[in-house]
Amino acid sequence: MGNVSAIIFVNEDISQGIATIDSIRTFNDIDDLSVIVVDNTDGGKLFQWAQEQLDITYIYMDEGPQTFSEIFNGVMSEVKIDSDVLLIDEGMTIVPQCLSTMKAILDSESDIGAVGGVSNGFCGCQNRAELASYSNAINMALSMEALRKRKRTLNLDSAAILWKRETIRALGKMDEDIGDRRTSMLDYCIRATLTDWKLMICPECLWWDVQKGCRAERETLQIQKLEKKWKMHYFNWLPNYCLIDLIDREDWENFNVLEVGCDCGATLLEIKNIFPNVNTYGSELNPNAAKVAMHVTTIQINNIEEQTLNFEQTKFDYIIFGDVLEHLRDPQAVIEFCRKILKEDGCIIACIPNIMHISVMKELLNGRFEYTETGLLDKTHVHFFTYFEIEKMFQQAGYEMEVVSSKGISLSANDEILMEALLDLSTETQRFMYETFQYIVRARKDKF
Structure with missing residues (x-):
């Protein structure tokens, strides 16, 4: 040959x-x-x-x-x-x-x-x-x-x-x-x-x-075959560009990024591709996912809710939570802890599912709230968020929300009709609160 x-x-x-x-x-x-x-x-x-x-x-x-x-x-x-x-x-x-x-x-x-x-x-x-x-x-x-x-x-x-x-x-x-x-x-x-x-x-x-x-x-x-073979609840090998896009740095800069729940490290690896001088760190609860991530980043097997994370006193410019906060018993306590390991002008970047999405509202009106394997009603979610709850959590934890963007999915004509009816019933909600499937947030540490 x-x-x-x-x-x-x-x-x-x-x-x-x-x-x-x-x-x-x-x-x-x-x-x-x-x-x-x-x-x-x-x-x-x-x-x-x-x-x-x-x-x-x-x-x-x-x-x-x-x-x-x-x-x-x-x-x-x-x-x-x-x-x-x-x-x-x-x-x-x-x-x-x-x-x-x-x-x-x-x-x-x-x-x-x-x-x-x-x-x-x-x-x-x-x-x-x-x-x-x-x-x-x-x-x-x-x-x-x-x-x-x-x-x-x-x-x-x-x-x-x-x-x-x-x-x-x-x-x-x-x-x-x-x-x-x-x-x-x-x-x-x-x-x-x-x-x-x-x-x-x-x-x-x-x-x-x-x-x-x-x-x-x-x-x-x-x-599912890979999740079973590698003993992972999630098997994520794709970078999350919605999170990466909120890193407001030039590609030549040196800074520190921590991802909590980094899984196999795909997002951190892509951050390193885009910002060659960045220092990346990961915290991952699943030891099998961490075994993959340790080949592309500095990793600790850690439950962030125990607040024992320690990378030799490293302070971070960004801490990323990609679909993680909804899995925590006390997400506000976790982001309060993150203030201690963020630099003075550091940010949290997070994507958070919206429980107020019209698909969930429609099921609630029909008397159903059925958990699923993945998605908005993932059976492993222990916290549910609306826009107002996200805003309140970050404010009470000592952050100012700088950027909030939305990811949506296509809606049917019946969904549009239901949204109009719900908007007529409320004086506080807006259309985007029903259209948004997931919120993408960048919140900067307050200087108080």
Whole structure:
């Protein structure tokens, strides 16, 4: 096999698989690249076409349709690959400079385990929705300066990832009890982080997805399997940009950030990407989540309500609570304690669910208040907040609310009618109090 082995998975649409192969033939800029096509279609639909191709290795999964983890494990054991491995899903097409840039970043540091790019078909921080067409992506790539920028992440989109050979050797097989592509790859990425391999996103590495639209919206992530495997009530690998956006600093500044309930550390990691000189710290109650977070930040396993947090007398410019205050028995006492560890002009940044959202009001009017696994009525919530309660809590604890923004969800025509009726009944409420699903708050420590 070559210095890089590109493994292309074809599951349903052979035309999309062929489009991926053609793009590699056109724009590959790695000297030693071998192409392996894995045919997981019913009946081996690619077989006839593959017999006429002289530059690919063809593998037919003749045991019938299998899960992604089973296919990956089977291919890796059958082919005995001794090279870096580029995993590509059908329909993902490359543009100029993509592969050589990914390879250069992978080789730039010994502890970089995998590299991903950006695409119109990816979601979150790997999404480039502005890519309008394949030709647009090609032209954009040709006009880019090759800076080889990268940022660290906890997860890479499974549709196109370049893995270092040593990382795959160290991690071994994928967990076949998980099965599907997105969930298996997220599990593999977490295993990589736990063994001190860094995962990188390169914004210069463009991929065009011929399927269009976010792949994550078409593929269900079986997060419950990961929560069970890793023994976490929540399994959060995505940064919360609503919180990050309220950090009012220049990207070159040095300051201290503490996140309470940091989970696996995704938000703190992204803060470090944006503000390279920041010092990040995390407090996490779940020891299994903390085991992941300790690889990306300074962490303490701690119950914030015990008020024993101590990072060697470090004072913080920002303390972040991302969906945490509603889980506390006495959230006001906690933010009062935070005054002691905040700098004089320090801030709390928090996102807090709104119990007054119209969806909850509608259920109350019908006599129902049913707890759920997640959301506004999450069964682990022990405190419920309206706008006025949030305002009162921060004021009584010694803070001035500087910024309050809202996150909402789409509402039905019946919701709009109900809101108008409720507004007619009250002289103190406003429309946003029913529309807001979650409040995003920045509150600055008072100087009294």
